[in-house]
Amino acid sequence: MRVYIFDTTLRDGEQSPGVSLNVKEKLQIARQLAKLEVDVLEAGFPFVSPGDFEAVKIISREVKGVTVAGLARTNFNDIDQAWEALREAEQPRIHTFIATSPIHLQYKLRMTPEQVIEATVAAVKRAKSYTSDVEFSAEDASRSDLNFLCQVLEAAIAAGATVINVPDTVGYATPNEFARFIGEIRQRVKGMEKVILSVHCHNDLGLAVSNSLAAVMAGAQQVEGAINGIGERAGNAAIEEIVMALRTRRDIFQRETNIRTEEIYRTSRLVANLTGMNVQHNKAIVGKNAFAHESGIHQDGVIKEPTTYEIMRPEMVGVSHSDLVLGKHSGRHAFRLRLMELGYTLDPEELNTAFERFKALADRKKGITDRDLEAIVEEELRLIPAKYNLAYLHISSGTTIIPTATIGLQIGEEVREEAACGNGPVDAICKAIDKITGYSCTLLTWGINAVTEGKDAIGEVTLMVTSEHNKKTYTGRGISTDVLEASARAYTNAVNKLIWELGEGNLPKN
Numbered sequence: 001m002r003v004y005i006f007d008t009t010l011r012d013g014e015q016s017p018g019v020s021l022n023v024k025e026k027l028q029i030a031r032q033l034a035k036l037e038v039d040v041l042e043a044g045f046p047f048v049s050p051g052d053f054e055a056v057k058i059i060s061r062e063v064k065g066v067t068v069a070g071l072a073r074t075n076f077n078d079i080d081q082a083w084e085a086l087r088e089a090e091q092p093r094i095h096t097f098i099a100t101s102p103i104h105l106q107y108k109l110r111m112t113p114e115q116v117i118e119a120t121v122a123a124v125k126r127a128k129s130y131t132s133d134v135e136f137s138a139e140d141a142s143r144s145d146l147n148f149l150c151q152v153l154e155a156a157i158a159a160g161a162t163v164i165n166v167p168d169t170v171g172y173a174t175p176n177e178f179a180r181f182i183g184e185i186r187q188r189v190k191g192m193e194k195v196i197l198s199v200h201c202h203n204d205l206g207l208a209v210s211n212s213l214a215a216v217m218a219g220a221q222q223v224e225g226a227i228n229g230i231g232e233r234a235g236n237a238a239i240e241e242i243v244m245a246l247r248t249r250r251d252i253f254q255r256e257t258n259i260r261t262e263e264i265y266r267t268s269r270l271v272a273n274l275t276g277m278n279v280q281h282n283k284a285i286v287g288k289n290a291f292a293h294e295s296g297i298h299q300d301g302v303i304k305e306p307t308t309y310e311i312m313r314p315e316m317v318g319v320s321h322s323d324l325v326l327g328k329h330s331g332r333h334a335f336r337l338r339l340m341e342l343g344y345t346l347d348p349e350e351l352n353t354a355f356e357r358f359k360a361l362a363d364r365k366k367g368i369t370d371r372d373l374e375a376i377v378e379e380e381l382r383l384i385p386a387k388y389n390l391a392y393l394h395i396s397s398g399t400t401i402i403p404t405a406t407i408g409l410q411i412g413e414e415v416r417e418e419a420a421c422g423n424g425p426v427d428a429i430c431k432a433i434d435k436i437t438g439y440s441c442t443l444l445t446w447g448i449n450a451v452t453e454g455k456d457a458i459g460e461v462t463l464m465v466t467s468e469h470n471k472k473t474y475t476g477r478g479i480s481t482d483v484l485e486a487s488a489r490a491y492t493n494a495v496n497k498l499i500w501e502l503g504e505g506n507l508p509k510n
């Protein structure tokens with residue numbers, strides 16, 4: 001039996017605090033989700049912002065072979081706008097929702113139960129007038145009165161809903177309880193056998209994946225979640241965990257998904273890089289340590305027979321071996337070939353810059369691994385034109401001097417230089433870059449990850465900034481064996497995104 005995977009990385013996932021993706025980034029993630037073969041891709045909430053509307057519209061036009069969903073409250077403006085954004089999709093789905101719990105009815109909606117049923121019916125009918133594929137969600141379903149919830153769901157089905165979603169909006173449910181709840185809904189709601197029953201779990205108690213799987217055992221046919229488990233507050237159910245649990249324990253679940261699991265790791269990296277939400281090292285399936293064996297006894301066992309300590313092979317989720325693959329004598333051909341084996345196709349210009357970065361890295365680092373190559377390529381595959389590129393930096397810092405940074409940024413043929421002092425070297429770097437670009441940003445977060453082991457490992461800096469210009473958040477990513485250089489690259493990357501969004505393209509500002 002099949003379980004449908006509904007991905008909401010671009011909608012609920014993008015509601016993660018601090019995350020803000022531009023249209024190009026959303027399109028890139030949507031393309032990767034289509035490669036992963038999710039069944040439904042929720043591209044956004046078109047009514048909430050012009051950016052969301054545009055993203056849903058472009059994804060609907062460009063990404064084929066997958067159902068594209070757009071979220072809408074039950075009011076007609078939301079639904080009409082969702083349809084406007086979705087109309088070019090190959091398989092459009094309008095996803096409409098209203099809350100059903102007493103708390104939400106009393107304090108948020110200020111509506112009576114009868115009004116909620118009326119709004120549900122009207123919304124589903126309106127959506128149905130545009131497309132045959134209509135999903136209805138009862139927000140905060142798990143804290144709703146079961147009798148009332150069943151009435152609302154029955155009304156939604158009678159009005160034409162084809163998918164009924166039962167969210168645990170605040171992550172309050174526990175697995176046995178949620179399974180019983182889903183079982184009751186399946187039995188009690190008239191017409192449920194004609195539609196797809198879906199669940200949508202949040203992770204406030206760390207139970208989103210367990211609750212989703214318990215619901216599958218109780219008959220849920222669609223599971224909603226986000227890559228890396230990102231989303232509101234503590235996040236949504238992590239899709240990669242649900243999919244791999246269903247695959248690895250098919251003996252228990254007896255369900256299949258359509259997911260190409262070998263694309264999981266690449267999708268996770270892309271989402272982490274573009275959202276700036278790093279994946280914790282011990283995260284199941286996609287964490288850096290998920291397939292690392294530290295103890296000598298474990299390593300010995302895995303060498304003799306992988307199944308001694310591995311319940312999944314890393315290749316199943318697309319994790320490549322971390323063996324040394326290239327070195328400073330490797331040529332462009334070997335470089336390109338290895339990238340192709342890793343699934344990257346670069347245009348000639350991207351290949352040139354990536355090869356230059358590779359050569360510079362090979363001078364500083366003994367052996368280059370697949371992970372290093374992925375880090376280089378992911379930095380070079382720029383989705384937007386970069387107005388500024390780091391040309392050079394000089395830092396003076398220490399325990400008894402004021403940190404100072406001198407930065408050169410390339411803009412077209414010209415290099416502009418500025419110097420600044422700061423509280424620390426990273427602060428000085430950001431201030432020097434601000435002086436050159438003319439934009440001032442506040443650093444919200446700054447994090448570093450070593451891509452591989454060893455003192456000469458590449459450092460990958462991910463940061464988030466808020467622009468004083470428009471108060472929006474931008475993420476940046478930069479890599480280098482020198483952490484300060486990586487910081488300068490990451491900050492420049494974030495500022496380039498701001499400039500691109502302001503529509504300045506490659507025109508000099510001053």
Ligand code: KIV
Pocket residue numbers: 012097137138139140165167168169170200202
């Ligand atoms: O968590 C929730 O209830 C939602 C709905 C809009 C589906 O995200």
Ligand code: ZN
Pocket residue numbers: 012167169200202232
């Ligand atoms: Zn949600």
